[in-house]
């Protein structure tokens with residue numbers, strides 16, 4: 001679900017959802033409404049109008065929208081409220097990313113970023129390393145980026161950047177997560193505000209390329225096609241060891257080739273950022289059982305799922321003669337699951 005821009009990520013999402021092994025289908029949708037600069041009331045009215053038509057097409061067993069670019073718990077709340085108003089039904093499983101007080105799952109906001117960091121760590125471990133002490137370059141400052149930064153810090157890495165469509169911040173002391181969350185989640189401000197308030201360790205670079213900042217690992221977490229061939233060449237020159245995609249298709253195909261040819265461990269989004277949709281499925285599980293799990297329980301399950309996705313990709317790549325190539329592993333493993341199900345169900 002994406003209120004900001006229309007995108008078509010159908011196959012990417014179908015393979016991703018298949019890789020979670022949670023029995024969920026896949027799809028993507030959106031609108032061309034730009035929420036930037038709109039008041040809460042305008043966003044609410046847009047969400048209500050959108051759901052007035054959308055409610056005919058969705059359902060717990062049909063198609064389940066969730067958050068994505070420009071859609072967080074505020075928008076899901078407005079959408080869910082309108083769904084209830086129209087249908088007169090409380091159906092938790094019809095939308096995910098709900099707030100924890102009314103049917104949402106703990107750790108869903110964190111899940112995509114946390115999952116991607118776990119995937120990056122798993123790739124590094126294959127090479128006898130981990131995230132401890134590594135400098136990390138992160139793009140974005142929305143839902144995925146914020147919780148990527150949180151998990152990186154928890155695992156001993158030093159995330160030194162964040163960005164938005166106006167520019168990027170580099171903070172040599174490491175991003176101050178509380179300040180970033182205050183600006184982005186509470187004030188809905190810009191990363192330039194972060195640099196102004198953080199003091200001497202941080203500087204704001206308007207425009208520019210966040211990938212110019214040297215780092216051991218890079219986690220693109222903003223938007224499509226944000227890491228091109230020139231950026232990939234810069235990362236390689238600066239000695240990057242792993243790139244793991246929190247965003248959907250942030251790395252251009254040519255940049256992916258360049259990184260892989262240079263021996264960089266590359267985690268494609270359809271595997272690396274699957275933690276978000278996985279916890280959405282866990283949210284539906286909780287809704288169906290009329291229960292809510294503790295944060296630890298969800299996080300343990302997320303870690304198990306990410307480990308499983310990593311090994312599935314690694315083992316599949318090896319089986320097809322492409323050891324260490326997570327792109328090949330994820331594409332073949334995702335395709336196999338979908339194709340096997342289609343053949344078994346007689347769908348041509």
Ligand SMILES: NC(=O)C1=CN([C@@H]2O[C@H](COP(=O)(O)OP(=O)(O)OC[C@H]3O[C@@H](n4cnc5c(N)ncnc54)[C@H](OP(=O)(O)O)[C@@H]3O)[C@@H](O)[C@H]2O)C=CC1
Nearest residue numbers: 068069070112140141142143144164165222223247248276
């Ligand atoms: N939320 C989730 O659970 C999941 C999200 N994803 C993917 O992760 C990515 C980020 O999503 P999410 O964090 O939820 O979205 P948010 O809307 O919360 O944040 C998006 C971030 O990307 C920045 N951004 C947007 N366009 C550009 C641009 N052209 N150049 C630089 N920065 C830009 C935004 O800045 P600005 O405010 O200036 O627009 C903002 O900081 C997307 O690709 C999404 O599809 C993938 C799996 C799950």
Ligand SMILES: O=C(O)CCC(=O)C(=O)O
Nearest residue numbers: 066067068248276277280
């Ligand atoms: O939570 C979901 O169902 C979808 C998350 C998402 O936007 C994605 O996987 O691209």
